[in-house]
Amino acid sequence: MLNSNTVTLVACPTCQTKTAWSQENADRPFCSARCKLIDLGAWASESYSIPQQTSDEDEIFSEDLVTDPNKSFL
Numbered sequence: 001m002l003n004s005n006t007v008t009l010v011a012c013p014t015c016q017t018k019t020a021w022s023q024e025n026a027d028r029p030f031c032s033a034r035c036k037l038i039d040l041g042a043w044a045s046e047s048y049s050i051p052q053q054t055s056d057e058d059e060i061f062s063e064d065l066v067t068d069p070n071k072s073f074l
């Protein structure tokens with residue numbers, strides 16, 4: 001039989017506030033809808049910046065492969 005007094009607590013990914021992981025908390029693992037939206041916004045901005053940062057590295061690797069086709073450093 002489940003102990004109804006036992007509540008699983010999780011740390012909100014946005015503000016680290018301990019919040020209950022329960023059916024009643026529709027925003028879990030976030031403590032509130034606000035933190036949920038903040039995290040989604042941060043994730044969206046990260047996904048936009050990552051391709052811009054890696055494009056330069058991709059070009060560098062491509063040049064190395066072209067100039068040194070026999071050089072295997074991977």
Ligand SMILES: [Zn+2]
Nearest residue numbers: 012015031035
């Ligand atoms: Zn929060």
